[in-house]
Amino acid sequence: AEQLRRLASVEREIEVEELPGTGDGTGWRTRLRLAVDGQGRAGFHGYRSAKVITELLCPQPVLGTYQGLDERDWRPGGEIQVTVDGDGTRHVVEIEPAKVSSIGRRSPGRRGATARRAAQAGPRREHVVEGSGRAVERVGGREWELSATGFWQSHRGAAQAYSTVVGQWADAAPDSIAWDLYGGVGVFAAALAGQVGPSGEVVSVESGRGAVEDGRRALADLGQVRLRAARVEKVVGELPGPVGAVVLDPPRSGAGREVIEALAQASPARVVHIGCDPAAFGRDMGLYLAQGYRLEQVRAFDAFPMTHHVECLALLTR
Incomplete structure (x- = not known):
C-alpha cells in the first residue's frame, strides 16, 4: 500500500492473502x-x-x-x-x-x-x-515437464493460485488475440487458450529458450498457442493484434516504461500484471495510469512466508 501511494498516487488498502499449502510458514518452498x-x-x-x-x-x-x-x-x-x-x-x-x-x-x-x-x-x-x-509440475489438470534448474514458482501453491486469478481477470473473448508476456513455460498461456478457443490466438513471449521448448512440448495440443523465444522489450511492438487481453509476469525489476508504453499503444482492454517486488510493481502501476488505464483490482499473496516479500497481482482496464 505504501509503494502504491508513493509511486502511483493510489490509495488502496491491501490485505496480504495466504497461499494454499503455507501451513505454519515452513515446508512451502519446492x-x-x-x-x-x-x-x-x-x-x-x-x-x-x-x-x-x-x-x-x-x-x-x-x-x-x-x-x-x-x-x-x-x-x-x-x-x-x-x-x-x-x-x-x-x-x-x-x-x-x-x-x-x-x-x-x-x-x-x-x-x-x-x-x-x-x-x-x-x-x-x-x-x-x-x-x-x-x-x-501440474496446473489446471495440465502437466509440464521442465528443467529442474528452470523457472517455476517456489511456493508449492503459487502456480495454481496465480493461474486461477489470471483466468478470472483476463476474461479473453472467444476468437480473440491474447498476449502472455514473460510467459515462461506457458502456464498462463494455457489459461488464456481455453478462453480464446481454437479459433483464437495466444502469443507467449519468453527470453529463455529452454523454457520455450519445454512449453511447446507441454502445449503441443493447443494449436492456438504460439510460444516465441525473444526479449519482450524487443518484440512487443510487433506482436499481432488487435489484442484484447494481456498477461505479463516480468522479472523482479518489473516491466518498465518501454514495455508498458508499447503495450499501451496496442490498447488491450484488460491487462493482468504480476510482480514480485512491491516497489517495481508500484512504479509500473504509475506508468499504466499515465497511459489512461484504471487500476480495477489488486491482490497480494504471502508467496514467500517467513520473509518480507509478497507477490502482487493487478487488473487494469481501459
Whole structure:
C-alpha cells in the first residue's frame, strides 16, 4: 500500500492473502539454489554478503530437501539447485562456477561489476546428481515437464493460485488475440487458450529458450498457442493484434516504461500484471495510469512466508 501511494498516487488498502499449502510458514518452498564455499560445502549466502553459511537450517523448504547435501563435497564456487517436483521427486543439479572474463577481473568499479554479472548470467554446465533433472509440475489438470534448474514458482501453491486469478481477470473473448508476456513455460498461456478457443490466438513471449521448448512440448495440443523465444522489450511492438487481453509476469525489476508504453499503444482492454517486488510493481502501476488505464483490482499473496516479500497481482482496464 505504501509503494502504491508513493509511486502511483493510489490509495488502496491491501490485505496480504495466504497461499494454499503455507501451513505454519515452513515446508512451502519446492525450489532452492545453494552456494558452495571454498571448501566444497553447501550453504546460503549471508545477507548482502559473499560469505557462505553452511548450516542447512532454513525451515522454508519442503521436507527432505536438504537430505545428504552436507555429506558430499561439491565443486568450490559452484551452486546446487534442489527441486522437489509435483510428484515429490527430488532433483539435485550441480552447476559449475561462473566464469569471469579477464576483462571483468581487470576492470575496476562499475564496469568490472557489469562484466561479472554478464558472466554469471551466461550458460554454465550442469551435472545431474539425483533424479532425472526434469521436474514434473501440474496446473489446471495440465502437466509440464521442465528443467529442474528452470523457472517455476517456489511456493508449492503459487502456480495454481496465480493461474486461477489470471483466468478470472483476463476474461479473453472467444476468437480473440491474447498476449502472455514473460510467459515462461506457458502456464498462463494455457489459461488464456481455453478462453480464446481454437479459433483464437495466444502469443507467449519468453527470453529463455529452454523454457520455450519445454512449453511447446507441454502445449503441443493447443494449436492456438504460439510460444516465441525473444526479449519482450524487443518484440512487443510487433506482436499481432488487435489484442484484447494481456498477461505479463516480468522479472523482479518489473516491466518498465518501454514495455508498458508499447503495450499501451496496442490498447488491450484488460491487462493482468504480476510482480514480485512491491516497489517495481508500484512504479509500473504509475506508468499504466499515465497511459489512461484504471487500476480495477489488486491482490497480494504471502508467496514467500517467513520473509518480507509478497507477490502482487493487478487488473487494469481501459
